[in-house]
Amino acid sequence: xxxxxxxxxxxxxxxxxxxxxxxxxxxxxxxxxxxxxxxxxxxxxxxxxxxxxxxxxxxxxxxxxxxxxxxxxxxxxxxxxxxxxxxxxxxxxxxxxxxxxxxxxxxxxxxxxxxxxxxxxxxxxxxxxxxxxxxxxxxxxxxxxxxxxxxxxxxxxxxxxxxxxxxxxxxxxxxxxxxxxxxxxxxxxxxxxxxxxxxxxxxxxxxxxxxxxxxxxxxxxxxxxxxxxxxxxxxxxxxxxxxxxxxxxxxxxxxxxxxxxxxxxxxxxxxxxxxxxxxxxxxxxxx
Amino acid sequence: xxxxxxxxxxxxxxxxxxxxxxxxxxxxxxxxxxxxxxxxxxxxxxxxxxxxxxxxxxxxxxxxxxxxxxxxxxxxxxxxxxxxxxxxxxxxxxxxxxxxxxxxxxxxxxxxxxxxxxxxxxxxxxxxxxxxxxxxxxxxxxxxxxxxxxxxxxxxxxxxxxxxxx
Numbered sequence: 001x002x003x004x005x006x007x008x009x010x011x012x013x014x015x016x017x018x019x020x021x022x023x024x025x026x027x028x029x030x031x032x033x034x035x036x037x038x039x040x041x042x043x044x045x046x047x048x049x050x051x052x053x054x055x056x057x058x059x060x061x062x063x064x065x066x067x068x069x070x071x072x073x074x075x076x077x078x079x080x081x082x083x084x085x086x087x088x089x090x091x092x093x094x095x096x097x098x099x100x101x102x103x104x105x106x107x108x109x110x111x112x113x114x115x116x117x118x119x120x121x122x123x124x125x126x127x128x129x130x131x132x133x134x135x136x137x138x139x140x141x142x143x144x145x146x147x148x149x150x151x152x153x154x155x156x157x158x159x160x161x162x163x164x165x166x167x168x169x170x171x172x173x174x175x176x177x178x179x180x181x182x183x184x185x186x187x188x189x190x191x192x193x194x195x196x197x198x199x200x201x202x203x204x205x206x207x208x209x210x211x212x213x214x215x216x217x218x219x220x221x222x223x224x225x226x227x228x229x230x231x232x233x234x235x236x237x238x239x240x241x242x243x244x245x246x247x248x249x250x251x252x253x254x255x256x257x258x259x260x261x262x263x264x265x266x267x268x269x270x271x272x273x274x275x276x277x278x279x280x281x282x283x284x285x286x287x
Numbered sequence: 288x289x290x291x292x293x294x295x296x297x298x299x300x301x302x303x304x305x306x307x308x309x310x311x312x313x314x315x316x317x318x319x320x321x322x323x324x325x326x327x328x329x330x331x332x333x334x335x336x337x338x339x340x341x342x343x344x345x346x347x348x349x350x351x352x353x354x355x356x357x358x359x360x361x362x363x364x365x366x367x368x369x370x371x372x373x374x375x376x377x378x379x380x381x382x383x384x385x386x387x388x389x390x391x392x393x394x395x396x397x398x399x400x401x402x403x404x405x406x407x408x409x410x411x412x413x414x415x416x417x418x419x420x421x422x423x424x425x426x427x428x429x430x431x432x433x434x435x436x437x438x439x440x441x442x443x444x445x446x447x448x449x450x451x452x453x
Contacts, residue, residue: 020405028361030306213419273421
């Protein structure tokens with residue numbers, strides 16, 4: 001409430017906020033170094049490659065291109081080596097999912113009318129109640145009070161022997177339809193403690209992969225042109241059980257040894273809000 | 288770059304608690320941003336994108352150093368109000384010192400979010416990106432941090448002395 005004579009309010013938070021704002025010029029921060037000057041020197045020593053993806057040739061002279069080819073070959077060899085591949089996945093992905101940048105388009109897989117998620121390679125249809133038992137781990141879903149219950153639940157036995165649980169949400173006011181899947185939201189989750197690669201996330205063309213933090217855990221936000229493929233053999237670099245399919249916006253993250261992949265037409269902010277609302281199935285009220 | 292360097296440095300300092308680590312983080316972030324410019328979405332605001340990179344780099348650096356960020360007063364920046372009585376000036380100064388002490392007594396997450404909002408004037412979206420959380424989470428964390436600061440500052444205050452950590 002505002003005091004009409006003084007203009008002061010009785011809101012204690014407002015009073016504290018005013019005091020904090022008044023601190024602005026009073027708090028001592030270390031003197032800001034001239035970072036711009038240092039960076040200018042650093043950048044002058046490095047080639048400018050901002051307009052092309054990292055995998056494209058960054059040099060024009062033939063002999064430099066040859067050197068680059070050797071380096072690229074070494075990188076490919078590094079990627080194919082199993083232990084090294086896991087190390088690279090640590091940098092460019094989350095456990096269980098490798099993110100690759102490339103330029104091949106994925107084949108479109110039009111979603112079938114019913115059941116809606118059947119064409120997405122999600123496995124056998126099951127019930128929400130049975131999902132945790134079949135998965136062998138505690139399954140989570142976005143806050144049902146906000147996002148409702150999943151319309152379809154699937155479990156797939158992956159080539160690695162692990163089970164992946166998927167929740168398919170039909171489009172709704174809160175969850176706009178993603179053209180790539182026909183879903184309002186598609187959430188996939190699997191145990192990632194063994195650090196076995198299960199999926200490859202391809203980012204092509206105008207696709208962008210960006211590091212994010214979901215509840216303090218590192219993850220990736222991938223939007224634009226991208227694809228998803230499930231590896232046929234976890235020890236193989238490229239073989240896939242299904243043809244790669246185009247993906248909508250994807251948020252990837254891990255929590256307590258479980259890797260989550262949330263695909264939707266939602267923005268990064270809305271996807272992260274859904275991710276941070278995740279709750280255990282057993283903790284959710286009966287519908 | 289000069290336009291953002293002070294803010295970038297301070298955002299990094301709030302995370303690392305070390306001026307040298309903050310400088311390294313800000314430098315690394317600017318270089319990363321420079322080479323990622325091709326992937327920056329045209330028309331999107333630059334500052335939140337830049338600050339997110341700064342915060343990510345600073346967080347990665349912090350894990351190996353784990354220093355604690357604390358606030359202190361810059362005495363040189365104090366300009367007494369000439370219309371205030373000496374008594375009021377002293378009382379005001381004591382209150383400011385008490386406020387700083389309270390902020391330093393808070394857990395680091397609370398101190399960081401209050402610093403971002405009120406001292407560095409980050410928007411909610413920028414705080415969300417810098418902290419790596421959803422915007423709704425920022426609001427609730429900010430509210431809880433304010434409540435905890437208030438309960439420390441005025442322990443006998445009206446009804447909020449029972450605020451506890453999560």
